[in-house]
Amino acid sequence: MTDDVYATRRDRAGERLREVGADALVCFPSRNLRYLTGFATEPGERHFLLVVPAGGAATLLVPELYGTQLREATDVADVRTWADGDDPRAAARDVLDDHGIRDGRILVDDTMWARFTQDLRAVAPDADWGLASEALGDLRVRKDETELDALRSAAAAADATMNDLRDLGADAVGMTERELAAWIADRLAAHGGTGTAFETVVAAGENGVKPHHGHGDRGIRAGEPVVLDFGTRVDGYPSDQTRTLVFDGEPSAAYREVHAVVREAQSAAVDAVEPGVTAAAVDRAARTVIEGAGYGDTFVHRTGHGVGLDVHEEPYIVADNDRELEPGMVCSVEPGIYLDGRFGCRVEDLVIVTVDGCERLNATDHGWE
Amino acid sequence: MTDDVYATRRDRAGERLREVGADALVCFPSRNLRYLTGFATEPGERHFLLVVPAGGAATLLVPELYGTQLREATDVADVRTWADGDDPRAAARDVLDDHGIRDGRILVDDTMWARFTQDLRAVAPDADWGLASEALGDLRVRKDETELDALRSAAAAADATMNDLRDLGADAVGMTERELAAWIADRLAAHGGTGTAFETVVAAGENGVKPHHGHGDRGIRAGEPVVLDFGTRVDGYPSDQTRTLVFDGEPSAAYREVHAVVREAQSAAVDAVEPGVTAAAVDRAARTVIEGAGYGDTFVHRTGHGVGLDVHEEPYIVADNDRELEPGMVCSVEPGIYLDGRFGCRVEDLVIVTVDGCERLNATDHGWE
Numbered sequence: 001m002t003d004d005v006y007a008t009r010r011d012r013a014g015e016r017l018r019e020v021g022a023d024a025l026v027c028f029p030s031r032n033l034r035y036l037t038g039f040a041t042e043p044g045e046r047h048f049l050l051v052v053p054a055g056g057a058a059t060l061l062v063p064e065l066y067g068t069q070l071r072e073a074t075d076v077a078d079v080r081t082w083a084d085g086d087d088p089r090a091a092a093r094d095v096l097d098d099h100g101i102r103d104g105r106i107l108v109d110d111t112m113w114a115r116f117t118q119d120l121r122a123v124a125p126d127a128d129w130g131l132a133s134e135a136l137g138d139l140r141v142r143k144d145e146t147e148l149d150a151l152r153s154a155a156a157a158a159d160a161t162m163n164d165l166r167d168l169g170a171d172a173v174g175m176t177e178r179e180l181a182a183w184i185a186d187r188l189a190a191h192g193g194t195g196t197a198f199e200t201v202v203a204a205g206e207n208g209v210k211p212h213h214g215h216g217d218r219g220i221r222a223g224e225p226v227v228l229d230f231g232t233r234v235d236g237y238p239s240d241q242t243r244t245l246v247f248d249g250e251p252s253a254a255y256r257e258v259h260a261v262v263r264e265a266q267s268a269a270v271d272a273v274e275p276g277v278t279a280a281a282v283d284r285a286a287r288t289v290i291e292g293a294g295y296g297d298t299f300v301h302r303t304g305h306g307v308g309l310d311v312h313e314e315p316y317i318v319a320d321n322d323r324e325l326e327p328g329m330v331c332s333v334e335p336g337i338y339l340d341g342r343f344g345c346r347v348e349d350l351v352i353v354t355v356d357g358c359e360r361l362n363a364t365d366h367g368w369e
Numbered sequence: 370m371t372d373d374v375y376a377t378r379r380d381r382a383g384e385r386l387r388e389v390g391a392d393a394l395v396c397f398p399s400r401n402l403r404y405l406t407g408f409a410t411e412p413g414e415r416h417f418l419l420v421v422p423a424g425g426a427a428t429l430l431v432p433e434l435y436g437t438q439l440r441e442a443t444d445v446a447d448v449r450t451w452a453d454g455d456d457p458r459a460a461a462r463d464v465l466d467d468h469g470i471r472d473g474r475i476l477v478d479d480t481m482w483a484r485f486t487q488d489l490r491a492v493a494p495d496a497d498w499g500l501a502s503e504a505l506g507d508l509r510v511r512k513d514e515t516e517l518d519a520l521r522s523a524a525a526a527a528d529a530t531m532n533d534l535r536d537l538g539a540d541a542v543g544m545t546e547r548e549l550a551a552w553i554a555d556r557l558a559a560h561g562g563t564g565t566a567f568e569t570v571v572a573a574g575e576n577g578v579k580p581h582h583g584h585g586d587r588g589i590r591a592g593e594p595v596v597l598d599f600g601t602r603v604d605g606y607p608s609d610q611t612r613t614l615v616f617d618g619e620p621s622a623a624y625r626e627v628h629a630v631v632r633e634a635q636s637a638a639v640d641a642v643e644p645g646v647t648a649a650a651v652d653r654a655a656r657t658v659i660e661g662a663g664y665g666d667t668f669v670h671r672t673g674h675g676v677g678l679d680v681h682e683e684p685y686i687v688a689d690n691d692r693e694l695e696p697g698m699v700c701s702v703e704p705g706i707y708l709d710g711r712f713g714c715r716v717e718d719l720v721i722v723t724v725d726g727c728e729r730l731n732a733t734d735h736g737w738e
């Protein structure tokens with residue numbers, strides 16, 4: 001991507017601010033900052049702000065030790081710095097004053113720390129506050145081709161790793177969840193991924209009933225299902241898919257039944273994805289199958305979530321989301337059944353909404369074998 | 370640690386709330402949550418709150434898919450859940466009402482996302498808001514023996530890795546910064562560390578001028594300084610130290626001079642650390658040496674920061690911090706000199722403030738060889 005991409009995105013953000021009746025957007029180190037400037041860093045305790053006014057050029061206010069880096073790495077013309085020992089709140093007030101927005105409607109990053117929002121409220125007591133997603137949500141939710149290519153590449157790295165796991169087969173028995181998670185991280189990197197996009201889930205046997213169990217010291221056993229949910233990133237964009245495998249031996253009849261239901265629910269939901277269909281309808285498609293099989297109470301989470309620079313973003317595939325799907329949206333489809341004290345089962349793919357249906361980003365088999 | 374540790378910490382937090390005139394503390398997935406419950410997870414888009422009232426027992430309000438996990442992993446008796454499709458704001462309002470604090474003074478995690486603080490403000494419009502650090506800062510800043518042991522172990526893993534880097538010597542020449550960062554991550558894990566505590570800095574030659582440069586595709590060359598700043602965690606507690614090494618050949622006379630100044634500044638600051646001395650005085654000790662050598666303008670950051678569950682926390686070793694050091698505090702001492710377009714140099718150790726001075730946690734040589 002050239003720098004033009006970011007200047008264009010900031011211009012479009014400025015237009016969106018006008019459309020939603022806001023005067024400015026204030027980002028801190030976040031995915032929005034990366035989206036609008038190309039610069040990625042983790043939040044720290046120092047004030048680091050990007051101010052995008054509804055009309056006009058953006059300002060970066062950053063700690064002095066970032067000054068050189070930001071002037072080199074971004075195309076933002078107005079980069080101001082503050083030094084340790086200065087009062088960053090006064091510097092922030094000056095930026096808001098210079099843009100004439102100190103008593104306006106200001107949207108802040110949804111993830112901005114209270115440490116910074118409380119300071120902004122203190123220097124702009126007459127402002128009205130909202131969230132950046134009100135304006136940026138509609139921009140970020142429809143991915144451009146550059147973003148889709150990155151998502152496809154990340155999914156391919158994850159698929160290759162899932163195939164490696166199937167090849168591992170019985171050799172996984174006796175490894176701990178933690179060891180298998182480290183093995184997965186190595187394979188993701190070997191297939192071109194950068195890091196892990198979220199805490200790798202290796203949930204063996206009864207640990208599988210906790211949908212957000214990470215990985216622990218429990219050993220993998222033959223004949224039991226293991227929930228495998230992991231992701232990596234390519235060019236900043238993540239993968240996210242789940243298979244529930246049995247590495248060796250035969251699972252119980254109960255598990256085979258549950259797995260067949262989850263698989264059918266997942267296919268039904270993917271089949272439902274097309275432009276104009278609501279997120280709620282996709283959730284309903286999965287839930288109908290699981291409820292029909294008598295497991296409705298055990299499907300304790302939503303069917304999916306959008307995926308972009310954030311692993312979890314709009315569109316959320318949940319019962320109360322009447323948002324209609326549009327081409328360029330990307331989401332997960334991941335129903336599950338969780339039987340307390342016994343096992344869990346989840347199957348997940350990412351899909352891109354296309355003009356007449358969807359493109360599945362994950363191509364590996366859905367089975368438990 | 371037994372569960373008693375967390376119940377005791379919550380009781381002490383409740384007392385501190387009274388002392389600072391606050392009615393409650395609200396945490397989300399944060400280091401404070403870990404400190405008060407032992408439970409660690411990353412923030413997500415779902416409402417996940419711990420409410421600690423000034424008097425009385427705490428309440429956890431978590432997404433349903435975390436319910437089983439939280440009831441097993443923590444000693445919080447009142448764990449409430451909300452399901453996807455429910456309104457988590459209504460559930461949060463009920464919790465605040467049940468504790469009688471909806472119009473009180475409420476402290477929120479310093480890192481709590483605007484997404485959640487704006488919702489809390491909406492359901493408690495008459496509350497007065499502050500930051501958790503107002504109450505928890507004084508508890509967390511003085512580490513107990515369990516915490517100090519974890520910090521010592523993490524420092525030992527990092528020291529062993531720094532020694533491995535010295536042993537690598539000329540073999541590092543030709544590696545890229547990124548490759549060396551991956552090598553460091555492997556060594557940290559081999560020495561018992563868990564993950565990297567922050568983005569590993571491998572900043573070769575002119576990249577060293579950016580104090581927060583991570584690592585890129587530049588190759589390591591002979592005769593040039595490489596800033597190496599990395600950390601890992603043991604039992605949740607991080608290491609953090611820096612050496613600026615020349616892997617092969619001889620550096621310039623200019624670099625040798627700069628390195629000697631930084632080393633002297635670092636030693637002067639460590640020598641200044643003892644109970645009753647202000648953080649500002651420690652900063653001053655380092656800055657005096659660097660200014661005296663004529664490099665004052667190039668030391669563009671503070672001298673250090675406290676280290677605990679957060680890699681950056683109080684006490685900040687900065688010119689305007691008049692806080693007096695106390696036994697049990699832990700901080701970094703890391704002066705640096707950065708010459709635009711040429712090179713950077715930083716030397717950093719962690720120290721524990723003891724009853725009569727300090728204990729250096731990092732034992733490796735300070736030299737560039």
